[in-house]
Amino acid sequence: MPSWWGKSSSKEAKKKPNKESFIDTLHRKFKIPSEEKGGIRSCGSRRRSSDTISEKGSRSRAASRSPPPSNHVSRCQSFAERPHAQPLPLPGLHPAIIGRTDSGIGVSMKMKLERCSKSSLCLPLPKPGCIPHRPDVTDADGDLACPSVSSDSSIDSDYPVDSRHLSPQTTDYESGTRTVNSPSRTMQREHSPMITRKNSREVLKPTSPSFNNQILSTSPKRGPLSNYAPNLQIPPRGAFGSAPDSSMSSPSRSPMRACGTDQITSSSFWGGKPCPDVLLLGSGHCSSPGSGHNSGHNSMGGDMSGQLFWQHSRGSPECSPIPSPRMTSPGPSSRIQSGAVTPLHPRAGGAATDSSTGWQEDGKQSHKLPLPPITVSNSSPFPAPSSPSTVSSNLPRSPGRAENPTSPGSRWKKGKLLGRGTFGHVYVGFNSESGEMCAMKEVVLFSDDAKSKESAKQLGQEIALLSRLRHPNIVEYYGTETVDDKLYIYLEYVSGGSIYKLLQEYGQLGEHAIRSYTQQILSGLAFLHAKNTVHRDIKGANILVDPNGRVKLADFGMAKHITGQSCPLSFKGSPYWMAPEVIKNSNGCNLAVDIWSLGCTVLEMATTKPPWSQFEGVAAMFKIGNSKDLPEIPDHLSEDGKNFVWRCLQRNPLHRPTAAELLEHPFVKNAAPLERPILAPEPTEIPPGVTDGARSLGSGHVRNLSSLELEGLANYQSKGARGGLASSDHMLRNISCPVSPIGSPLLHSRSPQHVSGRMSPSPISSPRTPSGSSTPLTGGNGAIPFHHLKQSAYLHEGFGIMPRSPNSLYGNGSTYHDPRPDLFLGMQPGSHVFRELMSSENDALGKQFGRPVHGDPRELYDGQSVLADRVSQQLLRDHVKSNPSLDLRPGCPMLRRTNGI
């Protein structure tokens, strides 16, 4: 172990002779000479003694102005602050093949220029027979074969309070195996000494003893081990059959077009075999260094290469404000990923790829659609027999079609850019037929070097996992299709963008919002963990918020299913949010890493930055992994908030509560909805026919999904997870709110349109919000709740009707029951379905909020007309302000209209 790694425990080294720190590995991989290590160490000590944030920032900025050609040098310089260290480029590398990843790593790339050869283009074909036998989510992860590894660690439940010094003895306890069922650890935690900075002893005392008494032991069910092979398993071949039906698409013909048939017919990418030759290259990776359009492919993965370097995505809409572009920014893309795809893939054309998306400054595309796949198998189980996709996808190719393809299945048109990620760009997708929106993640596929396997695997994992996860707080996966060399992943569109983006735009969140978001994140995590799946990249940038304040976990590229009680930790995640045991590469628990990251995310929400963001990357990781320090917890957080964070940031993973346990913490248990209380008018009758309207709308959506041949959805539905409600449930749930009710200011509150949630697109949108998430009428609180504005429905989905008890939450261990209050839309109180649903809903509501639910339960769910009145009155008031002559006395016609008098 290198000496600079600190005074790392020799004891630990003895205990784990085979274990190596990531730093160690880094040194080996990047061959950092020992002198540099010495330099780093000395600089490290220098930093401890004298550095300041401003100093570091200026150094970083200075360094960033002239990026060195050799990345490890830049890292060293950045970390060790060696002004003289400007090494020459590595010899023997032609400039053209020295790439620089988004994380700043020089990469030698194999310039494969063979086009369309079967071997290079053809993705590994699935065995068709594999698709129906896909394992359940519990078997779906790509890293499945992780054996259960027992801990060799000693557990130290004491936390000596020393935030100033790094002690070699501090790390031993951190590598324990997390035992989920550990009732005793509640008490252990209870008596754990506080370990934060000054005042932490006072502020971090558990403030709610009752909480501890309420902590439940959970025992997430573990799925059987499976020999399932990690793949991009995907949609049936028919899924290829469509292209985003857009006039806006790839500007240049893809090299793969020439072999479209081969691509489809011989593609094994989609079905079950490993894909050894697949490179997934997001457009964002194709940017030239400094183009400002790098995707932040900075995630850490199992491979150590590139792990210690990250930059935020300067070209991303979610651009970190943290100044140093090198190794410093804890921005949304500060994830370091081993499976990093090569950024200068020859076929990507370097910077040209960015333009390949054809996005101009104004956000409009100028290019045409990529060619749709030509031959599509009819064997897909998904499209309805009459689906246009089936028909059109078998149309013979014609020049006209090539240039202006009839989308065989998808009617999604690619819209504006939402963001850039590791694998590609994410756009709004719009379905002109149904008027609905989705998020389209566009990933460029390449068959290339072995390095891409990890990327392919990660993307495959994300798809495989997401397609099986259905939860209100997890972004929904709709389906996948390929067009030429592009893979489109269709996801639920969460128009508010990520928490990270909100923080950058609006500053830190108030505690009210933090509680609410945290509660919802926990709900999603509890669901995920109950499936023995760990997200591993929880952070603000991966948590999306809809206009109603509903939170959705996203980006499951790092997610992993745990097949044993524990398995070796991969070095994955985003450094600033990374749990110590991950950084130390210690064996042990896995689920608990999400809890640590959640604690970091709470701090991020409270301060706009993750913990240790004042440190550059490696230093921060050193701090996390090799010290006993805890980040400062802001004073303005309540005692409950501080206690919550403290519990999450237990260095010993065994001492962290589970997500289910944390749901009982007072900080989140009593989280109130963000939505403002609605002044309820008299209950209104829902016009007949509304239900039909809503259903028909939903049907359109499902048709649409079917045409995309959504394997995940079909799987889900075929399992009958929700019985007969599955279809309509899904439909209605996906009637998101891409439109605003404010299109018509004086719209009658009982308009069927209003109730059905279909209005004209809002003319009001925040110019600063790329995703168009907010409207000003709510005073900066986002768009006026609309589709889910039904207050109780909102309460239900977002704030706690999730059963608290693991037993009730995960009941049979397989099915999450999501009653989906949308179903109440338009239901008449006397209807059978309505009664059936409401009986359980009332119970849940009563229990949840500690009050009985009386009367017509429909009142709880009928918020549409309430909203209409509210909006109308608001608009009216605004209107009156500018028109004082208006008569607003009781009984005036206008009030009669808006109040339904």
Ligand SMILES: Nc1ncnc2c1ncn2[C@@H]1O[C@H](COP(=O)(O)OP(=O)(O)OP(=O)(O)O)[C@@H](O)[C@H]1O
């Ligand atoms: N479903 C969605 N709705 C709205 N916006 C989205 C959605 N999914 C992604 N985005 C936007 O696109 C950005 C990039 O998406 P995402 O993080 O999923 O890509 P990625 O390639 O997985 O990124 P990374 O792995 O680097 O975090 C997000 O930060 C977010 O702003």
